Amino acid sequence: DGGITQSPKYLFRKEGQNVTLSCEQNLNHDAMYWYRQDPGQGLRLIYYSQIVNDFQKGDIAEGYSVSREKKESFPLTVTSAQKNPTAFYLCASNNPGLGYEQYFGPGTRLTVT
Amino acid sequence: AQSVAQPEDQVNVAEGNPLTVKCTYSVSGNPYLFWYVQYPNRGLQFLLKYITGDNLVKGSYGFEAEFNKSQTSFHLKKPSALVSDSALYFCAVRDIFSDNNNDMRFGAGTRLTVKP
Numbered sequence: 001d002g003g004i005t006q007s008p009k010y011l012f013r014k015e016g017q018n019v020t021l022s023c024e025q026n027l028n029h030d031a032m033y034w035y036r037q038d039p040g041q042g043l044r045l046i047y048y049s050q051i052v053n054d055f056q057k058g059d060i061a062e063g064y065s066v067s068r069e070k071k072e073s074f075p076l077t078v079t080s081a082q083k084n085p086t087a088f089y090l091c092a093s094n095n096p097g098l099g100y101e102q103y104f105g106p107g108t109r110l111t112v113t
Numbered sequence: 114a115q116s117v118a119q120p121e122d123q124v125n126v127a128e129g130n131p132l133t134v135k136c137t138y139s140v141s142g143n144p145y146l147f148w149y150v151q152y153p154n155r156g157l158q159f160l161l162k163y164i165t166g167d168n169l170v171k172g173s174y175g176f177e178a179e180f181n182k183s184q185t186s187f188h189l190k191k192p193s194a195l196v197s198d199s200a201l202y203f204c205a206v207r208d209i210f211s212d213n214n215n216d217m218r219f220g221a222g223t224r225l226t227v228k229p
Binding site: 045 | 149154155157159164219222
């Protein structure tokens with residue numbers, strides 16, 4: 001997990017509340033990603049950003065929003081529009097063109113009741 | 114579009130025995146292939162990758178994987194399993210010619226359990 005931090009590790013929210021998950025990297029990577037992990041479904045891409053002030057929707061962007069104001073930071077907001085937000089959220093980063101492997105943070109487990 | 118399949122949800126092996134975790138892929142061009150491991154409540158850790166060259170790739174913790182283009186497979190192997198290898202393993206694929214960073218696709222994962 002070295003170089004990428006996510007906070008908090010566990011997060012509990014009431015239904016209808018927006019919540020922001022933090023992701024910070026000190027690897028000087030250009031690209032950052034947010035994935036959602038559910039049991040038996042692997043990783044699904046929510047949003048990704050290839051450069052500061054630019055981001056693109058992934059496969060399951062509905063109900064989520066992101067920003068990329070700084071190279072090292074890529075926060076994810078889970079809005080009340082997300083119908084099933086309880087999941088394990090993983091942030092990753094890489095430098096495309098240098099092997100493409102992604103480096104992951106430790107994850108945030110979000111529980112919404 | 115690329116995709117990857119991990120046909121086994123669960124693999125059980127005895128400590129000291131060889132292990133294999135299977136992965137097959139589909140890409141329109143040539144693949145970049147990756148294996149990651151995830152321990153409980155942790156992020157994914159990169160194990161190894163195939164980009165080009167030797168079909169047998171060696172990675173972290175004694176793991177290796179063999180790229181087989183004719184069978185479109187990239188199975189993960191280890192000659193002698195350890196109890197500490199018990200974890201969730203993910204295969205991932207990317208089309209070598211894709212300019213889109215969105216194009217990394219992960220399998221659903223295989224849970225490896227190594228019993229003493």
